[in-house]
Amino acid sequence: MLKYILIPLLPFFGFLIAGLFGKYLKERAATVAVGGVLGAFVFAVSAFIDVANGTIIDENFYSWILIGNLSVNVGFQIDQLTAVMLMVVTFLSTLIHIYSIGYMHGDKGFSRFFAYLELFTFFMLVLVMGNNFLVMFVGWEGVGLCSYLLIGFWYEKKSAADAGVKAFVTNRVGDFGFVLGMMLIFTTFGTLDFTDVFAQATPQLAAQNIDLLGIEVGIVTLICLLLFVGATGKSAQIPLYVWLPDAMEGPTPVSALIHAATMVTAGVFMVARCAPLFSLSHTAMNVVAVTGAVTALFAATIGLVQNDIKRVIAYSTISQLGYMFLGLGVGAFSAGIFHLTTHAFFKGLLFLASGSVIHALSGEQDMRKMGSLRRKIKITYAVFLIGSLALAGIFPFAGFFSKDEILWSVYNAGSLGRSLWMVGLTGAFMTAFYSFRLIYLTFFGKSRMDHDVEHHVHESPPVMTVPLMILAFFSITIGFIGMPLIPHANLFANFLAPVFPHVQHGGTDHGLEIGLMIFSVLVAATGIVMAYVWYVRDTRIPDKLAEKFSGVYTLLLNKYRVDELYNYLFVDGLVHKLAGVLHRIGDVKIVDGAVNGVARLIGQASERGRKMQTGFVQEYAFIMGLGLVVLIGMYYVVK
């Protein structure tokens, strides 16, 4: 049992050591940190083997909160779903830790960086291992905290600190839904333990309604939608995706680990974990699918025109997360998690490779100031190309398998499915286009670099390129664990089958499946060719189009002005303006006005009273007499 607890605890010890003694350890802190995650990886492999051999671990360690009928334990479970997540998290975390040794070399916050990264790994492992909603929520908010700290890692930059706060607060909006969802789960099921809740998730329960502001809503539907609000925050879906592009202010390894491979997939993981609940509500499933599809397309359109190399990949991440939700929403839970897994490898690779580009160019991130790099940084170019092919979904790269499994399930999901399939395919075309726009702008054409920058271009050291090559290897090969068409060859789906309710999603028409596969590869290839023509062959085309359709172009470049809208409505309006008004009027005028008014009134009254104390005995005697007359008069009146 100890070895399972050590999976999260080793990174936590690494955090404590690097955090408390970083001042003395300096860059040796990295050794401690890598040791922590590597140890976690070793134990995760061991746990994975145990699960593969049929051991499901579900263990409570101690009672955390016990009040009345509320009983929450600190407990972990490792089932097939968690086992997959453990492998993804610990493996990528280890590689990215190693890469960071090179990337962060010489930074004055070196040990602090590794301490945060370790803390993040710890919370991420708690998130995937928790055996009840509240422990999952500990990890959930904990990774949010680390994300906040790492986005704002270079806190002297205002934009970085702003982005950190934005990420945390936007996620809190999502957590508002998560917390309410948990309360409704507790009042409905009387427990927050996954096993007990899912055991009670029956179709009879799905038929129960509750009254929500006069509208009858299925109780399960409401629970799922509230949880999904949480998922849209963490996994950057519409309408809460706005924090993720800004999160690119953090160091690039952070973008790779937290904002591509692991943390942002937490929402996908959570919905998959709650599959027994979601599969009871068609409404909730449709909301998940539509949100995913719309986000996938929406983010892809923005990605088409961005000039910052990391922002392109960031929008692509939002878009790919949309595909995962699209898969979950049509009941293809294992396809969604499969895409999560392949995406972790190729998107982690893309971010790290872009980090290598930025490193080579002394910090330059604007693709308009790049070009022709393919001969200068060959390894980076090679792995970038592999990552982009995987992202574009070209056979036999990893993304091909997982994306096609999702699209095939969507295609078979009824009439709504067909429309969503079209949306997904359009998104896939754009994905191929913008990924290769990036490749061509960065590595092809003429150099547009500043002279000083060009002079210093260098390939990254092995400590960075070796992790890149390992990830590139997996971006090519990992897809084969989810082979389509051949019976029982989808090892990934077979492995996960026990966790997910069986929902009919794959069609049986293999001819059609092959046809659609070829079609979608052709669509992607068209995108790649088009990007080649526009950005290598005749580079005037994009400018001309931008001029001709300047309205659309500006709208996309400005990301539909959603940030401005949110800022105007929520940050300026709903928060700062309203707070100012409330303060000036509410507290200063009304409440304190009343208090000071009463005080003044009493003051004035006593001022008048004081005037009566004239010191003339005659006046006192007169008033006394007057009082006597009034009292006697009153006596008779009352009598």
Place this chain on the structure above:
Amino acid sequence: MLELIPNQLGFPLLSLMIFVPLAGAVILLAVRDARAARWIALLFSIAEIGLSVPLLANFDGSIAHMQFGESLPWIKDWHINYRIGVDGISVLFVGLTALLTTISIMVSWTAIQDRVREFMIAVLFLEAGMIGVFVALDLFLFYIFWEAMLIPMYLLIGVWGGPNRLYAAIKFFLYTLVGSVLMLVAILAVYFSAGGTFDVLALMNHPFGHTFQMWAFAAFFAAFAVKVPMFPFHTWLPDAHVEAPTAGSIILAGILIKMGAYGFLRFSLPFFPSAAISWTPAIMTLSVVAIIYGAYMAFAQTDFKKLIAYSSVSHMGFVTLGIFALNSQGVEGGLLQMINHGVSTGALFLAVGVIYERTHTRMIADYGGIAAKVPVYAAYLLIITLSSIGLPGTNGFVGEFTILLGAFQYKAVYAVIASLGIILGAGYMLWLYQRVAFGTVTNPHNEHLQDMNLREIAAALPLLVLVFGVGLYPNAAFQVMHASTENLIKHVQAKAALAPVAAQAANALLGQ
């Protein structure tokens, strides 16, 4: 029915806890040297912590009765007794009072240079009064302590406070006094109505009529609502905090404002249950308003201390929300949140004090970028900020979550609106942290800022231990509360059901 279990320790523990600080104050009268005064006050306050060890160690959490009881006749003709004891509702506050007093003395070590001896006398006198409030089981005795506490606090603000200290001190005094006077009238009414007894345990079982309850509850409410402070009786708090010295702020936020909520649990609910149930919707509404309104006010502040003061209004809204949900999660969550708020807000005021002592400014705009200069301080402030915004793993989360769960079961809409307060809380606290710690140093005075010294770290450390200790193992606190809160909830429900007329009236008000 609750009983007073006589103290079996062989020495009068609770009396000692009241009189040890008083003895310290008396000894200080004879001391001239400022340095000696500091050490004597510190030793006496540590002795008080030492006394709370056997208290917490020997407390039996499995029973609801009053423990460590002492009862002596005092003024026989009026049936006034010196009667003290603690149960699961009060015992933790005694410990918290002892801890925060010591911390207050430690943070005043160099900050107070003027009339050190008098300052320390006031602090110890205040400590005796606060302990007395939590242990008194005779209404008359309680009122003595309640009022006695006011004087040293008034002096702390009025003598050792900031430039606008007189306005703040008088405002604090008048606000509390108005509430207290109404409570005094109600205490006398209760005394005569119950046939001449001040015995709290006996009064709990006295069947007051519903109309009487409604009035008496309102009068007690005046005193307690001002103390909490509940919206709209809160405007004294920001002024008092801003002007008070650090020690005053820590005690005010940590202990004094808890007494309002404690009063609800100890007197209002058990004495006047059917009135309490009738008033509940109104109080829940005020609580939710306080949560949101306090958070909004915090956004508008430019003064570090004022921001924290308004965040207190918001956090105390959670406390009253939980208490009046009147179910076990709500009440225990509310109690825990009172402890939590004492810890994290005490720690926040400590943080303000540390930086104010170096820079002599509380304006948020005068900081910025200090994380690079004072890393230990920045880490400390970050942890406390996270505790304040209720990050899971810290104490704040457990309190807020259980309160919300309690409120959700009472009526979901209260929990839904209150949950918005969690978003706002993250907003104003992180924005505060950003403005203080992040960015580049803009104020040249901060270029050579000194980090926290050993004394300050020693003062802060127990609070950090509590932040994580309570966050990871809140059951240690809940176990102490279970029996007493369960008993309280049953008592309120049973007693309210006793008077059918009262229940009808209550239901009519509730609109059921």
